Every structure is written in C-alpha cells, then in structure tokens.
Amino acid sequence: MTVYDGARARALRLRAGIKVDDLAIAAGVSPNTIRSSESGHHQPHPRVAHAVAKALGVTLDELTPLEPPLTLRDIRGRIGLTQTEMAIRLGVVRQMVSQVERGVTGVRSPAAWADAYGLTPTQWESARQAARDLVRRKVAHQAQRNRNAARGNNAWQ
Template sequence: MSLFDGARARTLRLEARIGIDDLAVAAGISPNTVRYAESGIHQPRPRVANAIAKALGVTLAELAPCGPPLTLRDVRRRLGLTQAQMAARIGVVRQMVSQVERGVTGVRSPSTWAAAYRLTPSQWSSAQKASRDLVRRKVAAQTHRRRRQQQRGTTA
C-alpha cells in the first residue's frame, strides 16, 4: 500500500459533511483512529485504510494514490517536522537525518527510524529507496549535462 493521504481523507469527509464520529462508526473504528489517520500522526494499517475509503465511498487508490513513491523528506514534511525535530525524535544529530534522507548512509535500527517517521518498516524501506533513487537520478543528470557541455567546448 502506498502512503495513506490523511489530508485527502479529511477533505473528502468534510465535503460529504460527515463528522469524525459518524465516519468512525461507518468504518468500524474509533474516532481517535480517524483523527490520527487524517492528521498523519499514524499511517493506518491496510484494514483501517480500506474501511475509511469504503465508508467515504471512494477507492483506496484515492486515499493512497500510486504515483511516484514518497521520499523520506516528503514523509517528514507531511508530518510537519524539520530535520532537527526528526533528529530529536530518533536521538541522532540533524546531519544524520539529512544524510539518511539523501540516501548517503544507512541506519542500524530501521524500526526506530520507521517509528519516528510514523511508517511501517516496509513503508520506511520503500521511502528510503525512493530517496536514494532520486539522488542518484539527480547526480546522473548533472553528470550527463557536464559531459555535454565539455563535448560542446571541445568541438567549438
């Protein structure tokens, strides 16, 4: 499952003029679970995400869209946290968060990092891979541009 888009779920709920308590009853979950899912505090389990989607009358794909995978930076920003705040949550320095989000370094305790980003370990691994792949693509594009500039300079 892709990352659940809590803001989208909240928008759909408000557009349908459904209260949190009513959505919770329709989905068979607690009101706090709805609040947490909408706020991004927790990524809901697939069963809960499906129940919310069904209660809102939409497909799960509308609440957990398949698109470009989210990077760790995207996830952190959705939580409304800075790198320094994330570092404090994990118990590391800010530079470590920066390096991990850029895919420069790995981590010893993925489950600790996943919990801090409010992801399952599997979701965290996917977001970490997306972060690393994004940086690799950027570096490859820069290298390609430099080579083309150098070739133009030697042929001119």
C-alpha cells in the same frame, strides 16, 4: 514512465505467505530476478512485471504506481516536523537525519526510524530508496550535462 514498486511486490508476497522461490516458479522467472526487483536493484522487464502481478493475484497497476514514491523528507514534511525535531525524536543529531533522508548513510535500527516517521519498516525502506534513486537521477543528469558541455567545448577547438 511507470516504475515497478519492488517494495510493494515484496510486501504483497510476504502478506500472502509466498516464498521467493515459489513466486519465481509461478511467474516463470529466476529467484534472483524476484530478489533483485524487490530490492530495487533493477526494474524488471514488462513481461516479468506482468507475470509477477498475475502470480500475486494483483493488477499490474498495483505494482507500478503512477505517482513517484515519497521520500523520507516528503513524509517528514507531511507530518510537520523539521530535521531537528525528527533528530530529537530519534535521539540523533540533525546531520544524521539529513544523511539518512538523502540516502547517504544507513541506520542500525530501521524499525525505530520507521516508527519515528509513522511508517512500517517496508514503507520506510521504500521512502529511503526513493531518496537514493532521486539522488542517482540527479547525478546522472548532471553527468550527462557535463558530457554534453564537454562535447560542445570540443567542437569549437
């Protein structure tokens, strides 16, 4: 399943100097659809994704990467730091790094955090969102397993 990269679409839109309203007109969708897909609140319909890509002058592949996005934890691992080392770099406690990397809590200065991870603020937010999405998928999967188990138990009663 390919996933629309709203953060990438936003970065391309901003780089091109295109306003949300103008992109919406060019793609034939509402501005709220653009905002919602860029923020990651929903995955746009394939027709919308194609229209946005065309309006931005890019291929759909550029907005739907094949590999899953890296999380902050993945990126921290790639730069060879432990949570404790990252916490020292940021001047926070290790638990804060853990919570941010899992998407449990936000931060007051995303730009400083992005810099500590060697990312742009947009890349940092995408990696943070990837962690949140991962947690959501795990919770949904566990909830489905619990529902299936409950149905199985009810069948024997």
